[in-house]
Amino acid sequence: xxxxxxxxxxxxxxxxxxxxxxxxxxxxxxxxxxxxxxxxxxxxxxxxxxxxxxxxxxxxxxxxxxxxxxxxxxxxxxxxxxxxxxxxxxxxxxxxxxxxxxxxxxxxxxxxxxxxx
Amino acid sequence: xxxxxxxxxxxxxxxxxxxxxxxxxxxxxxxxxxxxxxxxxxxxxxxxxxxxxxxxxxxxxxxxxxxxxxxxxxxxxxxxxxxxxxxxxxxxxxxxxxxxxxxxxxxxxxxxx
Numbered sequence: 001x002x003x004x005x006x007x008x009x010x011x012x013x014x015x016x017x018x019x020x021x022x023x024x025x026x027x028x029x030x031x032x033x034x035x036x037x038x039x040x041x042x043x044x045x046x047x048x049x050x051x052x053x054x055x056x057x058x059x060x061x062x063x064x065x066x067x068x069x070x071x072x073x074x075x076x077x078x079x080x081x082x083x084x085x086x087x088x089x090x091x092x093x094x095x096x097x098x099x100x101x102x103x104x105x106x107x108x109x110x111x112x113x114x115x116x117x
Numbered sequence: 118x119x120x121x122x123x124x125x126x127x128x129x130x131x132x133x134x135x136x137x138x139x140x141x142x143x144x145x146x147x148x149x150x151x152x153x154x155x156x157x158x159x160x161x162x163x164x165x166x167x168x169x170x171x172x173x174x175x176x177x178x179x180x181x182x183x184x185x186x187x188x189x190x191x192x193x194x195x196x197x198x199x200x201x202x203x204x205x206x207x208x209x210x211x212x213x214x215x216x217x218x219x220x221x222x223x224x225x226x227x228x229x230x
Contacts, residue, residue: 033217033218035218037221042223043205043223043224043226044221044222044223044224045160045207045209045219045221046221047218047219047220050216050218089157091159095217095218097217100148100167100212100213100214100215100217101147101148101165101167101172101211101212101213101214101217102165102167102172102173103217104162104173105162105219107159107160108159109158109159110157110158110159112157
């Protein structure tokens, strides 16, 4: 079974600074997807960024980028130029590519990010 | 349009009540999901519908009854719930194959009294 580990329960960053959220996972599969979701107090889970395991290039979405290390099974999220609106709970998630929608989306425990003005 | 709409946003129900949660998406997704989320915890999968057929039931008690009337709608019928069922209920949708990232609704905050 796949597992996703987010070992830091909380982090804090100064506005305009850069912060990196850590995530490791364990799987025996070679074809899978990794995601970072953001859940602000408004409750909606928002997809931040997506990475396909077969792609060596790290995904980037504006101020958000990942450091994907497949051999080390590590998938960290870097947030540049942090903004107050980035304050939220962030979940790292894994999904096997084998069974499509019937593959369970496995979440880490999440990390609460606070942004200091 | 990347929106998944859930109604109601808040619901308070007694243990003998029957209520329904509704979810709608117009992204052309043929997979839809119900998740249950407790405070400060990750979402837990309850049900998966694929092409309007129930494909996964994560051993959810029968007091929760899902229904997928068409490819855009997903309901969750609630009956005889317990206080421990109080939680945020999230609906999500995705493609069945390929880009299967899930798009979530804002959730229904359910309180059972």
